[in-house]
Amino acid sequence: MVIKVVEDPRAIIKRWLTAESFITVGRSLERADSMEKVLGRARFVEDFFEEGFLVARIVLAKVPHARIRRMVYDRALENPRIYRVLTHRDIPGENQVGYAIPDQPLLAEGKVRYYGEPIAVVVGEDPDSVNNAVDDVVLEADPLPVLYDPLEAMERRDVLVHEALGSNIAFRTKVRKGDVELGFSKADVVVENTYRTHHQEHAYLEPEAALAVPDLENRITVIATIQYPHLGQRIVARVLGIPSSYVKIVAPYVGGGFGGKDDEGPLVAARAALAAYHLRRPVLLYYTREDSIQTHPKREAAVVKYKSGASRDGRLTAIEVTIVHDTGAYANRGPFILWRATMHSSGPYHVPNAKVDGYCVYTNKVPQGSFRGFGNPPVQFAAEAQMDRLAEKLGLDPVDFRLMNMLRPGSETITGQVLPSSVGIHEALKKLAVESDWRIKRRMYSESREGRFRRGIGVAVGWHGNSTSRAVPDWSNSYIHISRDGSVSVYTGIVEVGQGSPSSSHRQLVAEILGCPIEKINVIFGTTDAPDTGATHASRGTSVGAIGIVVAAGRIRSRLESFLAEYFNVQREDIRISGGDVVVGDRVRMRWEELVALAYSKGVDLSATGYFFLPKGSFNDEVGQGFAYPVFSYIAVVAEVEVDTYTGRVRVLEVHPALAVGKVINPEAVKTQVEGAIIQGLGYVLMEKLAISEYGRVVNDNLTDYVIPTAHETPAIREAVFVEDLWEYGPFGAKGVGEMAFIPMPAAIANAISHALGVGITELPLTIEKVYSLVKQVVG
Amino acid sequence: MRVVFTLNGRVVEVDVEPSEILLDTLRLKLGVKSVKRGCERGECGACTVLVNDAPVVSCLLLTVQINGSSVTTVEGLQSDSLFMELASEFGKNFAVQCGYCSPAMILTSYAFIKKVLENSVKPSREDIVRAIEGNLCRCGTYPRVVRSIEKVLERRAKAAPQI
Numbered sequence: 001m002v003i004k005v006v007e008d009p010r011a012i013i014k015r016w017l018t019a020e021s022f023i024t025v026g027r028s029l030e031r032a033d034s035m036e037k038v039l040g041r042a043r044f045v046e047d048f049f050e051e052g053f054l055v056a057r058i059v060l061a062k063v064p065h066a067r068i069r070r071m072v073y074d075r076a077l078e079n080p081r082i083y084r085v086l087t088h089r090d091i092p093g094e095n096q097v098g099y100a101i102p103d104q105p106l107l108a109e110g111k112v113r114y115y116g117e118p119i120a121v122v123v124g125e126d127p128d129s130v131n132n133a134v135d136d137v138v139l140e141a142d143p144l145p146v147l148y149d150p151l152e153a154m155e156r157r158d159v160l161v162h163e164a165l166g167s168n169i170a171f172r173t174k175v176r177k178g179d180v181e182l183g184f185s186k187a188d189v190v191v192e193n194t195y196r197t198h199h200q201e202h203a204y205l206e207p208e209a210a211l212a213v214p215d216l217e218n219r220i221t222v223i224a225t226i227q228y229p230h231l232g233q234r235i236v237a238r239v240l241g242i243p244s245s246y247v248k249i250v251a252p253y254v255g256g257g258f259g260g261k262d263d264e265g266p267l268v269a270a271r272a273a274l275a276a277y278h279l280r281r282p283v284l285l286y287y288t289r290e291d292s293i294q295t296h297p298k299r300e301a302a303v304v305k306y307k308s309g310a311s312r313d314g315r316l317t318a319i320e321v322t323i324v325h326d327t328g329a330y331a332n333r334g335p336f337i338l339w340r341a342t343m344h345s346s347g348p349y350h351v352p353n354a355k356v357d358g359y360c361v362y363t364n365k366v367p368q369g370s371f372r373g374f375g376n377p378p379v380q381f382a383a384e385a386q387m388d389r390l391a392e393k394l395g396l397d398p399v400d401f402r403l404m405n406m407l408r409p410g411s412e413t414i415t416g417q418v419l420p421s422s423v424g425i426h427e428a429l430k431k432l433a434v435e436s437d438w439r440i441k442r443r444m445y446s447e448s449r450e451g452r453f454r455r456g457i458g459v460a461v462g463w464h465g466n467s468t469s470r471a472v473p474d475w476s477n478s479y480i481h482i483s484r485d486g487s488v489s490v491y492t493g494i495v496e497v498g499q500g501s502p503s504s505s506h507r508q509l510v511a512e513i514l515g516c517p518i519e520k521i522n523v524i525f526g527t528t529d530a531p532d533t534g535a536t537h538a539s540r541g542t543s544v545g546a547i548g549i550v551v552a553a554g555r556i557r558s559r560l561e562s563f564l565a566e567y568f569n570v571q572r573e574d575i576r577i578s579g580g581d582v583v584v585g586d587r588v589r590m591r592w593e594e595l596v597a598l599a600y601s602k603g604v605d606l607s608a609t610g611y612f613f614l615p616k617g618s619f620n621d622e623v624g625q626g627f628a629y630p631v632f633s634y635i636a637v638v639a640e641v642e643v644d645t646y647t648g649r650v651r652v653l654e655v656h657p658a659l660a661v662g663k664v665i666n667p668e669a670v671k672t673q674v675e676g677a678i679i680q681g682l683g684y685v686l687m688e689k690l691a692i693s694e695y696g697r698v699v700n701d702n703l704t705d706y707v708i709p710t711a712h713e714t715p716a717i718r719e720a721v722f723v724e725d726l727w728e729y730g731p732f733g734a735k736g737v738g739e740m741a742f743i744p745m746p747a748a749i750a751n752a753i754s755h756a757l758g759v760g761i762t763e764l765p766l767t768i769e770k771v772y773s774l775v776k777q778v779v780g
Numbered sequence: 781m782r783v784v785f786t787l788n789g790r791v792v793e794v795d796v797e798p799s800e801i802l803l804d805t806l807r808l809k810l811g812v813k814s815v816k817r818g819c820e821r822g823e824c825g826a827c828t829v830l831v832n833d834a835p836v837v838s839c840l841l842l843t844v845q846i847n848g849s850s851v852t853t854v855e856g857l858q859s860d861s862l863f864m865e866l867a868s869e870f871g872k873n874f875a876v877q878c879g880y881c882s883p884a885m886i887l888t889s890y891a892f893i894k895k896v897l898e899n900s901v902k903p904s905r906e907d908i909v910r911a912i913e914g915n916l917c918r919c920g921t922y923p924r925v926v927r928s929i930e931k932v933l934e935r936r937a938k939a940a941p942q943i
Binding site for chain 1: 868915
């Protein structure tokens with residue numbers, strides 16, 4: 001029999017999307033990296049440091065806004081163990097690292113725009129000498145007026161963070177749908193509030209570091225704490241003025257990223273590379289915890305003005321939203337973050353009339369950047385608080401009111417995009433309401449609002465577009481090669497930053513598709529030696545990152561089937577390859593290894609790439625309508641809290657999540673992402689607050705004063721409800737998960753506290769002092 | 781200054797600066813890479829080691845202070861059956877994400893279990909939570925670390941003779 005080899009990505013994706021029985025997919029197989037990590041064998045960037053390597057640190061500006069006269073560092077160089085102090089003058093290529101807008105230097109040039117901005121790199125022989133030298137670099141600069149409030153900065157023309165732009169507004173977005181005035185005129189209830197959210201520090205346990213090793217002919221290898229090796233390659237090449245192909249980036253195990261190392265990683269790599277370029281020796285550049293907190297971009301601090309209306313029958317009629325992001329000194333990924341906030345501002349609801357405006361505004365503060373949720377948590381916080389207030393006014397239960405307006409397959413979003421399928425949030429919330437005993441508890445707590453300890457239960461939903469916003473190109477890729485012994489090497493640019501995709505889902509997908517024994521698979525991840533797979537951000541490690549793996553493995557599988565069909569003269573239905581067993585018709589049986597040996601001897605190509613370019617539509621900026629994302633992931637959470645009205649202390653007793661994230665490749669691995677995001681979200685809402693002084697300095701630049709959750713603050717997290725609303729292009733229908741549970745957490749906790757106290761909440765964080773003042777409002 | 785101590789069962793002699801912290805001695809001079817730098821002020825717990833069987837953050841200890849002591853890191857426990865049982869529970873229960881805090885987290889957990897078993901007490905969940913409270917994990921593996929500890933304790937309780 002002749003079976004045509006299927007090489008077409010779409011056909012391959014579809015074949016595995018419609019698979020019905022699974023060997024490894026859908027099973028909670030243990031991660032391949034857990035043992036080496038607990039046994040201390042997993043190597044992180046600093047673990048590659050050897051005696052004889054040089055060390056380097058960045059020097060940070062200690063002024064918030066100033067024109068640079070010169071930098072003086074003679075004293076630093078008096079120590080013979082200090083080799084160089086590098087400034088922007090030492091950059092052989094371009095001193096330009098802005099991701100969205102070319103507004104950011106690698107090392108300050110001309111001006112300093114925030115306290116904590118890197119101005120120089122000190123390179124020396126040992127950490128002590130370098131630490132001392134850092135303090136001996138003096139910046140002589142003329143102070144300029146500072147801007148800290150984004151609302152003020154928007155109006156000012158006399159003080160500009162970036163003069164060339166002529167305004168402090170770095171970027172604007174808009175969405176227009178229907179006619180909001182008409183929509184509000186049809187509303188029986190209208191709610192209008194201004195919501196404020198705050199910065200969040202990533203506080204990954206591993207601070208940033210990069211080890212740069214120079215090679216002959218201007219080639220360089222950088223081992224870095226980074227979430228996108230190929231982006232690091234591009235930035236290093238640009239800064240050094242050499243071709244990208246001369247730069248190799250390796251992300252070994254990365255000690256947490258959450259977006260922070262997506263922004264800062266390439267810059268750390270470039271600064272280390274600059275040092276190695278000049279010194280011609282391996283250089284380890286590392287951030288202290290203080291360096292890290294002072295300099296790297298933070299979660300968006302947002303002001304969201306939100307007006308929404310609904311009719312008496314419980315339908316949303318219109319929303320009008322203004323989002324202001326304080327992007328700090330540099331746009332960084334601010335425009336992308338603002339896009340995402342804008343596109344998601346309605347929540348996963350059908351809203352016939354919408355007017356949304358977004359502003360990304362410069363101030364003299366540490367930049368805003370990528371952090372789990374990427375602009376989405378503040379707008380969901382606002383949208384979901386609005387939903388509760390509207391429900392209250394309408395006399396409806398918050399879950400019922402949400403369900404009445406929720407997106408379903410075939411619904412249209414506020415950008416006019418129709419979502420034909422993979423919209424499982426309605427079902428997820430319905431199930432969650434039952435499993436969390438929502439109705440009983442809601443009634444019970446409503447009726448017992450007295451005494452010192454008051455309980456409340458809150459619900460919030462969230463949605464998150466998979467892939468990059470709008471028509472920004474996104475793709476997946478991988479390279480798979482089968483060795484003669486039947487072992488399988490999988491190359492991906494996806495990084496292992498804790499989420500576990502290379503060590504769990506990637507292996508499970510390859511084992512499922514090839515039918516090989518899973519222990520034969522080695523995933524080589526986080527390297528520019530693999531094809532550009534895009535970043536390990538935006539919950540895309542598996543959802544988008546592994547599409548390339550499905551395609552590459554699917555190609556090889558198809559070649560093997562075609563070969564077997566012809567060789568043994570059988571049909572495809574007669575071929576089974578799974579778990580390392582190969583059965584052809586009813587007479588031939590062999591091991592996977594034998595199949596590979598046979599294929600090698602008969603000329604079957606057992607290596608393949610799996611490029612797939614995500615199909616997207618276009619977004620029209622003029623009219624504020626169009627394609628936003630290929631698909632959305634959805635989540636709903638119910639949170640229960642207990643408020644101590646004597647002190648304002650809040651205990652989160654229980655969080656119950658429900659997700660509609662397509663096919664779940666490894667349920668336990670997915671749950672760990674959900675739990676981690678819940679705990680991080682709880683920290684953001686109740687504990688974490690970046691304190692910025694009048695001088696623009698982050699005051700709590702350490703983990704003593706910037707407090708993150710410990711085991712003690714961790715609430716009970718109930719078994720997640722999953723609705724498998726398959727995505728047509730996802731690996732076996734999988735969608736993104738990593739960020740999901742963070743997104744509704746601010747709203748869920750705030751709504752629960754609102755419920756306990758009977759008071760509206762518009763501002764985060766809900767620290768003990770803040771909650772106590774809310775208590776005072778109610779109790780007096 | 782010359783310091784002599786036991787590292788993972790072997791006596792080591794090392795020359796250190798008076799101000800040198802144990803974290804640096806271990807990582808830079810003795811090649812012990814499982815001990816991680818996180819904050820260098822005793823907050824995150826990533827540099828936890830066992831000194832005479834008790835978990836201590838090595839960034840707040842001067843190396844001269846441990847002269848004559850016994851220091852244990854995960855490198856020294858890989859033939860210890862209790863430790864390996866716990867490690868295997870960490871794996872099975874997905875108590876590891878990025879892994880940066882993991883060697884320290886498991887050392888703290890191990891020291892706790894050992895103490896519990898030695899004293900034949902039955903800890904509550906709250907006791908377990910308190911025991912690991914000093915080890916930060918930004919990935920949020922806490923519930924699974926607690927579960928891993930509970931699993932080992934449950935198994936040991938079953939194996940122990942009933943009094």
